[in-house]
Amino acid sequence: MSGPPLHRQLGLTDDELERIREILGRDPNRTELAMYSVMWSEHCSYKSSRVHLGRLPSAGPQVVLGPGENAGVVDIGDGLGVVVRIESHNHPSFVEPYQGAATGVGGILRDILTMGARPIASFDSLRFGLPVAQPGRSDPDGDDTGTAKQRWLVHGVVSGISGYGNAVGVPTVGGEVVFDPTYAGNPLVNVMALGVMPLAHLQRATASGPGNAVLLVGASTGRDGIGGVSVLASAGFDEGEDEKRPSVQVGDPFEEKKLIEACLELFRSGLTVGAQDLGGAGLTCATSETAAGGAGGMDVTLDTVELREPGMEPFEILTSESQERMLVVVEPENVEAALGVCAKWEAPATIIGHVTGSGRLRVGRSGETVCDVPPESLAEGVSYERPMSRPDRITALASRDPHALLPRLGPGVVPGEVLRLMTSPNLSDATWIHRQYDHQLFLNTVVGPGRGDAAVLRVKDTRKAVAVALDGVGRYCRLDPHRGAALAVAEACRNVACVGAVPIAAVDCMNFGNPEKPEVMWEFSAAVDGLREACEELAVPIVGGNVSFYNETSGLDIDPTPVVGVVGLIDPLDGIPAGIGFDGYGDVVFVAGTTYDDLGGSEWAWWNHDVVCGSAPTIDWTAERAHNAFLVDVQKGGLARSVHDVSVGGVAAALCECAVAGSTGAEVELAAWAPDLTMEDALFSETSGRSVLSVPPGVAESVERLAETHGVPLHAVGVVGGDSVLGIPVSDLQEAVTPAW
């Protein structure tokens, strides 16, 4: 066979092959080569990012388990822990949006399950290209990045999340959807999941106790997701045969549901000593990681792995990413009982090996050893310090003041500009999406999708509730990845504060381009620094994360997009927190926080006028903290009728959203919250640390006093009532935000 040597076709460099030879003291065989190639891939080993991720603050008094585990765990008191994890499924979702999104949901649920918790909620952060053309611009329809393709992707991804999440029985209670041309050739599908469990029942993802049995539970193993290593097949067989092999993973929520019930019963009955889900790199990852973290060795036979297709080779079985599978480690005397539990839930299970103290991962097939390696050499992977250089783009964009390119607005054109802004897909009403998700299962959802700035889930049998928000701001990161990442943390924290929760932990999903480009690596490093700064300033430890590189199409990288999920705690929860909608005629409308002239990267500048340049919005950490604390106290005191954060689209968009959500207008004095700024800055600036509140007149004074105590500037700007806001009928706004696609 011609072409580059096998190891390079598998994505391993010559140096990496040399390192494998050193570890083994010999040449790796085909199976081992495949195993190293998947475990040393960017996806599994974080080889480009690891040197940077250590800078993230992960410690805190409430952190039980931080990054590096299957999921982070945070102590919320009463002996309970919140288990949380975020992951990307970008590439699979572009190839096959339904299955890509579905298996993304399935994968992250198993991560939560592996810790011993029932997954009780999931959240999605989705990014696509434009589903409709920008005003005044032509639609590149028909093109692979055109609006028709984007709509197809959105519908496919949403159906996949709905189809899998609803059927597996885990509610999808929140998230965000963002549209920007940067994602047209590379959509982002980030999924976050959460569980709540007694801390005493935490499971370990290790294989300890030589002699203990290793069980593979769940779906049978097929050739799903082995696209990357399928070159091995063509190396040994007829060329072209691998083309027939699908690399799309297909999810089966029914199998996953049975797996969840079986595993939870195994855990509850104390029948397991360790568990690990099968995700990326399949059996190779699960066996090597548990062995490396436990007694150090494992003997595995492939003869008892249930296969879906005949003729599968060892490397295929070992690297298959077939979904809905779990590895569990069981003491010999409990094997029968464990198999009984699996049978009860109709989850197939077989013994595929046992734990050893040999320090080797040995895999056999039909009496022949196909792999004999030190498991930690697979699990630990490799790590690189890749070169970095500041992109010229950033300097160029920063040097241009957006104000110079944007129109000055007189009061007369405000309604038209605002209405046009509200047709941006980023401000569109996502009810059509939320309705497709079961967001109520388990009877915890106090604030569901679209009703508040964060989802609120009560914790049954306690007085507590957790709030979750998921945010990312790619356009700010294009201008300044450091501040953009910090702004994502700030926004997510502000969103949970808006429903009255104190932020206690964060997870991050880093979506970036090709790390082999020094500019992308620089952006990544800057974003990590931004996350660190924000998390330290706001005292939220990062308890888990995921890095997705190579988000590029035809050499074009996406905007750096760190997505941040923040978990907040409400204790005690005294009622349903105020939502975002205006509701009470005569309520006083306040804008909290200080507005600066931050139009750089703003939605209005981009959507209405196609201007993206300047600096990302201002953050003042002291003001940010004070504002969050103020919001928490407002909700705790039940003082407001509505609370809504100011973010995309500025105060103008926030006011419109409050009006649409409550089907009630407001009489607002234009720019009363920023009299020293121009009209366009006042309306559309996206300065951090602000919110719009509506407050019954009787308590307006208390709210003003509270703001003063916290040192938060509070501007009374109008009164709730009527059927228009900013001179626009609410019904017109309703129409503008209803997607026609």
Add this chain to the structure above:
Amino acid sequence: MATTPAKRITVTIRPKAGLRDPEGNAILHALAALGWEDVENVHVGKTVTFDVGADTDDAARAEAEAMCRKILANPVIEDYEIVVGDTGS
């Protein structure tokens, strides 16, 4: 496997004639929007295929009929059609 010769059964299950077929309708509209305006009668159903041991086509069909009545189709909302053929092997 069965020692009797196998027949390959294909059961096509469709929304009952005359019943509203929202999925078929959605596709009809999508096709029309893409320019295929003279399309009619779009229906979406499902196909169940299996091999069953039977000596004759009639015996195989009778078997499949029974399956359809018992589980494969719901007569309130679905019609079905059975095709009997030989197995590929």
Add this chain to the structure above:
Amino acid sequence: MTGLVAIPIIPGVNCEHDVAHAVRIAGGRSAFIHHTDRALPAETGAVYIPGGFAYGDYLRAGAIARFTPVVEAVARAAADGMPVLGVCNGFQVLCEAGLLPGALARNVGVRFLCQDVHVRLETAGTPASHRLKAGNVLRIPINHGEGCFTAPAEVLDLLETRNQILVRYCAADGTVDPADPVSNPNGSLRAIAGVTNPSGNVAGMMPHPERACEAILGSADGRPIVESLVHAAQSAPAPQSAGAGGR
């Protein structure tokens, strides 16, 4: 002793914990019954078949589940007069099993719908509705992709004349308009959201009363339905033979 609400667990069902929670706050006791069990516990006074995706809803919602031993046990108990309520997937199972008339077809808008709806109680006095009055309007969530109630016209006529319609989708003020996609979002014929068998002891409905039992979750309107069933369970006569409906 009776009074137990039996909750059959068929693989893929997912509302069982919610039903158990709702039964508890309605003052009742419940027990999960595994799908392979051939008989209900002797103390069973009512059955609440929870929603979810039994057997993944593969083939058709409820099509495979109806053949499980536990559903066969429920069918025998129902024939002896046991109060049975099937919600969502549970309703689909009861229709497939022939315990209730009609079928649940794909929503008219094709998509899955999780949202609040209003329903009007049409028939009071059944085990699932005796705590309510006909005409009561309840705000309860639906959560399904296949909830469009369908039956031949003559069956629909019969259901009306025999008072077998339990609830209908309606506007907030109680107005029923089957052609209105807002109040009847899945397009159910004659806006039927739930039905009973001729003797009224078996009932099925697409909206989830157990999801609307506490104000903190947005509505407590479903609670009287759960309370009705719990009360029916507690007041049901003790079965004559051990193992209600068992053999």
